[in-house]
Amino acid sequence: MKIKSYAILKDYFPAEVQHSSCPKTIAELKEQLSQQNPSAKAILDLCRFAVDDAFVSLNHQLIGNEKISVIPPSSGG
Amino acid sequence: MKIKSYAILKDYFPAEVQHSSCPKTIAELKEQLSQQNPSAKAILDLCRFAVDDAFVSLNHQLIGNEKISVIPPSSGG
Amino acid sequence: MEYILTEKIDIAKLIADFEDDSAGAVVIFNGTVRKRSLGKEVSHLFYEAAEEMANKMMEEIIQEAKEKWDLSSVIAFHSIGEVAIGESAVFVLTSSPHRKEAYESNRYIIEKIKHELPLWKCEHFVDGEKKWGGNCSCQEITGDANVHIYDK
Amino acid sequence: MEYILTEKIDIAKLIADFEDDSAGAVVIFNGTVRKRSLGKEVSHLFYEAAEEMANKMMEEIIQEAKEKWDLSSVIAFHSIGEVAIGESAVFVLTSSPHRKEAYESNRYIIEKIKHELPLWKCEHFVDGEKKWGGNCSCQEITGDANVHIYDK
Numbered sequence: 529m530k531i532k533s534y535a536i537l538k539d540y541f542p543a544e545v546q547h548s549s550c551p552k553t554i555a556e557l558k559e560q561l562s563q564q565n566p567s568a569k570a571i572l573d574l575c576r577f578a579v580d581d582a583f584v585s586l587n588h589q590l591i592g593n594e595k596i597s598v599i600p601p602s603s604g605g
Numbered sequence: 606m607k608i609k610s611y612a613i614l615k616d617y618f619p620a621e622v623q624h625s626s627c628p629k630t631i632a633e634l635k636e637q638l639s640q641q642n643p644s645a646k647a648i649l650d651l652c653r654f655a656v657d658d659a660f661v662s663l664n665h666q667l668i669g670n671e672k673i674s675v676i677p678p679s680s681g682g
Numbered sequence: 683m684e685y686i687l688t689e690k691i692d693i694a695k696l697i698a699d700f701e702d703d704s705a706g707a708v709v710i711f712n713g714t715v716r717k718r719s720l721g722k723e724v725s726h727l728f729y730e731a732a733e734e735m736a737n738k739m740m741e742e743i744i745q746e747a748k749e750k751w752d753l754s755s756v757i758a759f760h761s762i763g764e765v766a767i768g769e770s771a772v773f774v775l776t777s778s779p780h781r782k783e784a785y786e787s788n789r790y791i792i793e794k795i796k797h798e799l800p801l802w803k804c805e806h807f808v809d810g811e812k813k814w815g816g817n818c819s820c821q822e823i824t825g826d827a828n829v830h831i832y833d834k
Numbered sequence: 835m836e837y838i839l840t841e842k843i844d845i846a847k848l849i850a851d852f853e854d855d856s857a858g859a860v861v862i863f864n865g866t867v868r869k870r871s872l873g874k875e876v877s878h879l880f881y882e883a884a885e886e887m888a889n890k891m892m893e894e895i896i897q898e899a900k901e902k903w904d905l906s907s908v909i910a911f912h913s914i915g916e917v918a919i920g921e922s923a924v925f926v927l928t929s930s931p932h933r934k935e936a937y938e939s940n941r942y943i944i945e946k947i948k949h950e951l952p953l954w955k956c957e958h959f960v961d962g963e964k965k966w967g968g969n970c971s972c973q974e975i976t977g978d979a980n981v982h983i984y985d986k
């Protein structure tokens with residue numbers, strides 16, 4: 529599965545990366561990312577997640593071939 | 606005293622006229638105008654009055670040489 | 683400063699000329715002449731004012747807004763005389779570091795202008811009729827001079 | 835329709851080109867880049883977006899606004915990439931026969947953009963530092979990501 533990180537998240541993760549573990553849900557993916565970089569936990573807790581450009585909840589089930597976007601809090605305007 | 610009428614009031618009174626009676630207050634002037642043209646009473650009840658370009662209350666005392674503006678409800682914008 | 687203008691309000695120029703590096707939030711209200719009113723086709727509008735009083739009151743309204751909100755700049759104009767369909771009758775620009783202040787002050791100024799400025803609209807219709815605004819025309823629809831169509 | 839723009843938003847042109855005889859009330863919000871932020875001098879801003887998602891969400895926000903309010907027209911753009919001091923980062927125009935609707939819908943759209951659009955500001959300061967906006971920068975002053983400076 530492909531993981532895209534945006535804005536401040538790119539200080540913690542690559543902008544785009546192939547995620548090798550196989551999380552079954554978004555919640556599990558989030559946990560894996562937190563373990564991968566513990567200093568990102570606080571910001572990950574504020575993030576929304578999207579699968580193939582549609583926002584999903586933490587219990588969203590994953591197959592393994594999705595494009596996941598990790599969306600930090602908006603700061604437009 | 607000179608009386609200036611604006612907007613819809615000009616359908617009832619001249620735009621500018623010398624008022625010959627000597628009202629002692631704005632309330633008395635308003636009463637005289639209502640008697641002069643009874644069909645204007647409803648609109649006069651909604652009007653504000655100004656003496657020499659400053660808004661005054663109905664109990665404002667008049668000397669006799671003032672310029673009175675009769676100000677119908679605003680309709681700007 | 684003249685706030686009551688007989689010449690046309692050039693919105694695009696006002697905005698192009700406006701510069702304010704410290705603001706961040708710029709809110710603009712442009713009140714234009716609608717082609718229909720009270721179910722009839724409008725030919726044009728004519729505005730009359732107790733000019734000196736209206737000008738002084740605009741100055742006061744702007745001062746009040748500046749005291750109530752943290753504003754970088756305020757621009758406000760009202761046209762008098764004939765105003766064509768689509769043209770600007772009233773223009774208010776407020777800018778502030780904070781958008782909430784820019785919005786609230788803008789609306790405050792417009793409400794004050796609409797309800798208190800000694801200035802009156804006369805609608806001229808295509809059928810030849812004309813009609814002075816009293817309070818506003820809302821009462822013809824709401825049946826109450828104190829209830830406006832947007833309050834319903 | 836593209837709502838997320840890499841080219842400069844030309845406010846004066848947008849307004850000069852805008853025509854709406856049926857509206858009467860036109861409210862414009864122009865969010866510009868301030869020369870100071872967090873007590874420091876800003877060099878420029880850089881905006882990044884999850885572009886497709888942001889574009890789709892803008893479409894949805896505009897649709898929502900049109901359902902909630904009686905609007906004649908809605909125009910909304912957000913810049914991405916580098917935006918210079920004083921330039922427009924976000925532009926929202928709403929027009930309606932009723933000013934209340936034009937103001938409320940305009941502010942609704944801006945709040946949605948600021949709080950929900952997948953789009954991020956990075957402030958570049960004259961001293962060489964840069965700082966990504968998180969929620970907004972208000973928390974640095976209020977100490978709480980949910981309390982904005984204009985709420986205080």
